[in-house]
Amino acid sequence: MKVFILKKRKDFVEAAKEFKVVVNGVVLQAALSLSPICDDICFVGYTATKKLGKAHVRNRTKRRLRAAAALVMPKAGMKGVKYVMIGRHNTTSLNFAYLTRKLLEAVTEINKQICEKEGKDVALADD
RNA sequence: UAAGACGGCCGGACAGCCGCGCCAUGGCUUUGACCAUGGUGAGGAAAGUCCGGGCAUCAGGGGAACAAGGCACCGGAUAACGUCCGGCUGGGGCAACCCAAGGGAAAGUGCCACAGAAAAUAACCGCCCGUCUAAACGGCAGGUAAGGUUGAAAAGGCGAGGUAAGAGCUCACCGCGGUGGUGGCAACAUCAUCGGUCAAGGUAAACCCUGCCUGAUGCAAGACCAAGUUAGGGGCAUCAAGGUGUAUUUUUUUUAAGAUACAAACCGGAUGACAUAAGGCGUUCUCCCCUUACUCCAGAGGUGGGUCGCAUUGAGCUUCGAUAGCAAUAUCAAGCCAAGAUGAAUGGCUGUCGGUUUGAGCUUGCUCAAAUUACAGAACCCGGCUUAUAGGCUGUCUUAUUUG
RNA sequence: GGAGAGGUGGCAGAGCGGUUUAAUGCAGCGGUCUUGAAAACCGUCGUGGGCGCGAGCCCACCCAGAGUUCGAAUCUCUGCCUCUCCG
Numbered sequence: 001m002k003v004f005i006l007k008k009r010k011d012f013v014e015a016a017k018e019f020k021v022v023v024n025g026v027v028l029q030a031a032l033s034l035s036p037i038c039d040d041i042c043f044v045g046y047t048a049t050k051k052l053g054k055a056h057v058r059n060r061t062k063r064r065l066r067a068a069a070a071l072v073m074p075k076a077g078m079k080g081v082k083y084v085m086i087g088r089h090n091t092t093s094l095n096f097a098y099l100t101r102k103l104l105e106a107v108t109e110i111n112k113q114i115c116e117k118e119g120k121d122v123a124l125a126d127d
Numbered sequence: 128u129a130a131g132a133c134g135g136c137c138g139g140a141c142a143g144c145c146g147c148g149c150c151a152u153g154g155c156u157u158u159g160a161c162c163a164u165g166g167u168g169a170g171g172a173a174a175g176u177c178c179g180g181g182c183a184u185c186a187g188g189g190g191a192a193c194a195a196g197g198c199a200c201c202g203g204a205u206a207a208c209g210u211c212c213g214g215c216u217g218g219g220g221c222a223a224c225c226c227a228a229g230g231g232a233a234a235g236u237g238c239c240a241c242a243g244a245a246a247a248u249a250a251c252c253g254c255c256c257g258u259c260u261a262a263a264c265g266g267c268a269g270g271u272a273a274g275g276u277u278g279a280a281a282a283g284g285c286g287a288g289g290u291a292a293g294a295g296c297u298c299a300c301c302g303c304g305g306u307g308g309u310g311g312c313a314a315c316a317u318c319a320u321c322g323g324u325c326a327a328g329g330u331a332a333a334c335c336c337u338g339c340c341u342g343a344u345g346c347a348a349g350a351c352c353a354a355g356u357u358a359g360g361g362g363c364a365u366c367a368a369g370g371u372g373u374a375u376u377u378u379u380u381u382u383a384a385g386a387u388a389c390a391a392a393c394c395g396g397a398u399g400a401c402a403u404a405a406g407g408c409g410u411u412c413u414c415c416c417c418u419u420a421c422u423c424c425a426g427a428g429g430u431g432g433g434u435c436g437c438a439u440u441g442a443g444c445u446u447c448g449a450u451a452g453c454a455a456u457a458u459c460a461a462g463c464c465a466a467g468a469u470g471a472a473u474g475g476c477u478g479u480c481g482g483u484u485u486g487a488g489c490u491u492g493c494u495c496a497a498a499u500u501a502c503a504g505a506a507c508c509c510g511g512c513u514u515a516u517a518g519g520c521u522g523u524c525u526u527a528u529u530u531g
Numbered sequence: 532g533g534a535g536a537g538g539u540g541g542c543a544g545a546g547c548g549g550u551u552u553a554a555u556g557c558a559g560c561g562g563u564c565u566u567g568a569a570a571a572c573c574g575u576c577g578u579g580g581g582c583g584c585g586a587g588c589c590c591a592c593c594c595a596g597a598g599u600u601c602g603a604a605u606c607u608c609u610g611c612c613u614c615u616c617c618g
Contacts, residue, residue, distance in 0.1 A: 004160060007470055008431085045470070054174090056504045060474085063147090067475045070146065096475060 003073045006045030006082060015045065015084040019113050021106045025099045026065065027086040028106040030114065042077035044069055048087035061087035068100045076107040081114065083107070 006012065018031040046065045048058035065085045077083070091099070 002160090005470085009470075010431085012470075047470075054503075056502095059471090059504060062470090063472095063474045067146075070475090100475095 002041045003069070003077060004041060004043050006043050006084065011043070011082055012045055012047065012084055015082045019110050019117075021110045021113075023102045023106045025088055025091050025094045025102050026106060027088060028103075028110055029084040029086070030110045031082050032080060032114065032118070040079055042073065042079060043082040044073055044077075045082070045084045046087070047084060048091075052087055052089055052091075057092065058087070061091045064091055064096070064099065068096070068103050071100055072104050072107060076104060076111070078111050078114065081111075083110075 006015075015029045015031045019029065021028045046062045046069075048061040050058075052058055052061060065087060069085065073083070085103075
């Protein structure tokens with residue numbers, strides 16, 4: 001599974017519409033990509049709001065999320081899904097192993113939601 | 128040894144594994160949001176955007192007046208500055224040293240609440256003389272600014288003389304001002320001499336006056352490339368002389384048709400060359416010079432782009448090198464080349480050694496354990512200022528105490 | 532990244548350097564009216580500290596900290612926060 005990074009505002013807005021899971025350390029949003037994907041690829045974007053602190057704090061938050069995602073996403077990511085990770089106030093202070101575990105929980109949870117929804121959609125289309 | 132004053136510097140180090148941006152080279156049997164190798168990769172404040180520049184666009188430049196804004200003891204440094212250095216004056220500190228938007232209130236205007244007699248040519252109480260009366264502490268007419276309460280502030284201070292009572296009315300000293308000498312580039316200091324209504328408070332971070340400085344907009348400036356959309360209308364000038372109009376004339380019985388000339392009202396056309404005109408960036412005027420696809424009003428598209436600007440040569444940085452200077456700094460010499468992203472690159476984990484704090488142990492400066500290791504992230508680039516900052520290193524000086 | 536505007540009780544929002552500003556409105560609380568409510572009318576109403584048995588009185592606070600002034604919500608400087616604009 002390859003991981004590509006989201007850079008455009010449009011992608012972030014799209015991801016925010018559908019699914020959302022909150023765990024200690026990170027808020028995860030996700031959506032199925034609209035354009036057809038042939039390869040084994042998922043997309044990830046990182047965000048930190050101004051509420052968290054000054055510039056160096058926000059940068060650090062995104063770096064930690066990036067480091068954690070590098071371990072988790074290649075295994076847990078689903079094909080053709082856009083994930084967006086939003087940093088929280090304690091993202092910088094948490095133990096890294098704990099943060100990784102929590103992120104994995106969030107991803108598996110959100111994948112489950114997507115599968116349920118998609119199953120229904122397919123059923124309706126068949127009818 | 129203790130307390131303090133003023134500078135200068137540092138802002139953890141090393142190793143391993145997994146990753147990131149940019150650049151160079153190479154690879155390809157997926158020419159890629161690819162792979163490999165090598166190089167390189169945040170700060171003293173990168174911050175605030177408070178000043179000063181470079182650079183870019185408004186075509187370029189000179190002059191005058193006004194407006195707006197800024198600066199303000201004196202001299203120097205600098206590309207420039209509101210910065211820096213040296214000095215002066217005033218204030219604070221035993222001292223080292225520190226602080227000051229520090230020009231003008233005898234150019235003018237405004238404001239000074241409450242209180243108080245009075246907030247600026249005054250006179251409430253008081254003091255004193257004269258006079259009315261038998262007399263007065265009462266009335267009248269004066270003199271006076273010593274004393275009074277108030278207030279942030281009451282038209283020099285203090286002492287003596289003087290006087291009816293008083294008053295720079297007179298005098299000494301201090302203070303203030305003018306003139307002259309001396310020292311200094313100057314601010315200013317100092318000495319001499321003259322001045323008594325020497326002078327009429329405060330406020331200019333109130334208006335203002337004086338002197339000096341400033342064109343506007345900021346890299347989202349701006350240049351180029353690619354793709355795509357759109358609807359025109361009004362006004363001005365010139366040209367031609369089309370239609371219309373008027374006049375003359377030819378043919379003709381007339382209608383009518385043709386030709387020539389004129390006009391510029393209407394309709395339509397072309398052009399925006401010269402000239403004129405307009406514009407040229409705070410306003411007005413002016414001198415060059417320049418521009419004009421005339422000028423004004425509408426309308427459509429656009430927040431999916433890309434490349435350059437942009438990052439090795441500059442007001443460049445470093446030097447406990449030299450020379451000049453008290454210094455800021457300048458000149459010369461030597462050395463150095465040092466991030467370039469654009470949802471934005473430096474992270475995660477581990478180990479060792481440091482620093483700090485706390486606790487324990489004793490060999491009293493070591494060992495062990497735990498915690499902690501600031502402020503903070505380049506976005507066109509420089510020079511400053513301001514603000515944030517764990518902890519540490521280092522130099523010079525002052526005061527006090529002790530010892531020699 | 533750059534360029535501006537603002538910050539006053541719980542909320543909105545006035546405020547010439549001066550007696551006591553905290554105007555005014557909304558909200559809140561109490562009352563009148565009503566069977567009850569709304570509307571209307573009347574009164575009251577910021578926070579913190581100190582003193583007082585109590586009624587009440589005094590001091591400080593207009594985002595924060597300095598400065599100018601006899602005296603700052605107001606004038607000047609520095610910082611913090613909020614909002615707007617740029618192609």
